[in-house]
Amino acid sequence: MADKCHLCLLGLIFLSSLLTGLSGVDDAHLFISSGEDVRLPCNNALHDCKSTSWIYNRFRHTETVELITGGRKKTDTERHERLSLESDCSLNIKSVTEEDYGLYFCRQYVNNQHQGTDARVYLHVLHVSSSPSQTEISAGLSVTLFCQLYSSSARVSCDDGIRSEGIDLFWVNQAGVKLMRSDSRYQISAPGHCIISLKTTILNEDHNREWRCNITHRDQLQTSVSYTVKISGVSGLSGVDDAHVFISSGEDVRLPCNNALPDCNSTTWNYNRFSYSSAVELFAGGRKKKHIERHERLSLESDCSLNIKSVTKEDCGSYICRQYVNGQQQGTDARVYLHVLHVSSSTSQTEISAGLSLTLFCQLYSYSSYARISCGDWIRSGGIYLFWVNQAGVKLTNSDSRYQISAPDHCYISLKTTILNEDEIREWRCGGNHRDQLKTSVSYTVKISDQADLTTAVTNSQHRSTTNTDDTEDQTDLTHSSLIPVYSTNSQHRTTTNTHETEDQTKTGTALTPAETSTQVIVIVIVVGVSVVLLLPALILWLIRKKRADVRRETDDSVEKTDDVTYTEVTVCRKNRAKKNKVRCDDKVTYASIRGTKAGAQENCSQLYASVNKNHHKSDK
Incomplete structure (x- = not known):
């Protein structure tokens, strides 16, 4: 069981080394392209740089080289002319070459006693070379460009370090477009994670063309270096500057x-x-x-x-x-x-x-x-x-x-x-x-x-109504003329009226702008609103008077239809003033009831009587 635990612990240590890299947590990694200047920070500097020493080690097993001691530059090193110390004790290197890559230590000494821990900086240099190496090349010849990352990752090789740190090399053209193996003009090869090559045939139009090698660390561009083609025998009309x-x-x-x-x-x-x-x-x-x-x-x-x-x-x-x-x-x-x-x-x-x-x-x-x-x-x-x-x-x-x-x-x-x-x-x-x-x-x-037909003018409406006062031939002519559609932009019901006035406007070339059309719509809406406000009371008053007249007419008709009269007895006496005539004393008629109705011409008037009794009395002369 203990052996298994030891194996698990070793596995975790190995996995942690892959995830964090072989350098310390606070170690700095700088990527620079050859030919540029670089500044290496000293994160453990004291107030006085007289205590600062810079030590360089290219490989893990090589001897260290002291570049700066007690804040002073060593003049016996090959590159001392390109080195300088800043006020914050950082180390400057001018015109970096591929030979400058490696591990740099910033160390502090006080009274010859080592103070604190070392501040380590890993310098990675990206460099491009070509084959052939001439500065100018003739059109039609083949050229191969080599892009290589010079790096020191302590115990493991550059390839292993790049693979574990998520570093990627690739080629781009002048527009920044990544070049792929699928492009038939280029042959791209990557024999290792620290080197990538680009092979192509030079064309006449490639004069002053630039190809660039980029390096990214976890999808973030770190640095790049370019190669510019110069075709021999080609010169422009203008000077260099x-x-x-x-x-x-x-x-x-x-x-x-x-x-x-x-x-x-x-x-x-x-x-x-x-x-x-x-x-x-x-x-x-x-x-x-x-x-x-x-x-x-x-x-x-x-x-x-x-x-x-x-x-x-x-x-x-x-x-x-x-x-x-x-x-x-x-x-x-x-x-x-x-x-x-x-x-x-x-x-x-x-x-x-x-x-x-x-x-x-x-x-x-x-x-x-x-x-x-x-x-x-x-x-x-x-x-x-x-x-x-x-x-x-x-x-x-x-x-x-x-x-x-x-x-x-x-x-x-x-x-x-x-x-x-x-x-x-x-x-x-x-x-x-x-x-x-x-x-x-x-x-x-x-x-x-604005030349459009009426259907196009109201294409967004749900209900369309078109009123034309001209005949079909005139309407066809106006359809191909410049019509002035009058509608509200947000309205669901739109009406387009095509009249002789519209035709006159079309003939004279008058066309309303969107602002004028909007103003027309607003004016029409205001006029219609005012008209409704004025006519509504009159309409209500007319409806009331009409209703009263109808009620009065219905009352009169009711009276005319039904008149009920009941007579108990009616006695009629007629006397003849002439002497020679006989006097008829009485004609007596008794009505049980008389009910008036509105009889037509064909009706039998005898139905009006329930009973009729006549008594006649004669009188002597």
Whole structure:
């Protein structure tokens, strides 16, 4: 049982060593690329660096080398000229080489007694070499780049240390895109975790192309080192120190003057648009020439740089900053090449209708376009290319059936497409890259005109009502004209009325803006609301009077229909005033009841009587 416990303890110790590394918890690990300067911290320094000693050990079994003793540099070491001690006792190493990697100790001594614990720093150096080793190489030849991490991890090899610490080496291009083995142009090999190689064939366009080896520690970039290809026999038009500035038309630009003297009174700026054209003096003695066309857009900064506002494609060319003192030119010229990216379209209209075709032209205007070689040759050798992207920044290609992209020249690229309804305020952008780095871009935004049918105008409504006062032929003509839809943006019920007035507005080219349409809607709503408020009391009063009249009419009809009268007895006496006539004493009729009803023409009036009794009495003469 005890043996098992010992085995478990050893296993935990071994696992802990893999997880924490072979260095102490407080040990520092620094990653640096060869050629750079580095600072190694001393975390146990006392107030006075006179107690500080720096000791170096490349391998675990090699002898230590004392670099600093009692705060003073040892001058008998090979690299003592590149070493220095800072005020906080940290150690500086200039122009690090792959030979500088290893373990560094910062140790404190007081009265020759070792104080505290050592502060250890592990220095890891990343270095790139090539085969062949020439600084310039001819196109068509093969080159292999080797990227190696020089590291000292005490008891284990570099590979084991890297594997346990989560360190990764990989190659990227100038744009920062990781190169993969799946790319047929490159052959990438990693025989160990501390070395990775890249093999490729050099092309003409690879002049000044850069490949970079990166190292990450737990997915965090620690350092990188690059290799730049120089193709023999290739030279550009400009000098080594000449500046190239890329700008899109309409923007402001600043052209640096890299040879300026303390006083800009000695500065002169000259301009050449073509290589064979005569120079134009823009500034002389620090003062602007006002007889030139664009003098209002030019200004000089305090550092003698030249500012140009609202750049146009005609501003492209070569700008030379030159210094004169007492009429004598001082030093060499500082040349700046201004390249202007400009986009135009096949239509000059600011708005275009859906369904029509649109072609966008993107062109780079450059001084080199008119020099001894073509713009395409210069761009090809300089690693410059143009491309189109959509609003999301996704590069457009001919594989997308909607777009037709053409690039007859390296300075020119076109984009052809058909405008859709959903392209309202859609943006396409033309970009210019130099060695896989974006230099400038210019955009073109589509605005669809108001020419749309009524269905499109109210596409979001749930209930639609269209009233047309013209005949079918006139309605068809208006459908293809510029209609003015009147509706509320948030309304669920929308009505579009097409009248002769709308037709007149269409013929005269009157079109309401969204703000005017909104104002119309607000006015209509207010008018309708006021009308309802005024008419509602009158409507209520009319309904009340109508109700009373109906009640009165029903009462009259009821009286006319039913009149019930009961007679007990009716006696009628008639006397003849004439002597010769006999007198009839009585005619007596008794009615049991008489019930009035509204009889029609066909009814039998005898039904009105329940019983009739007649008594006749005769009288003598």
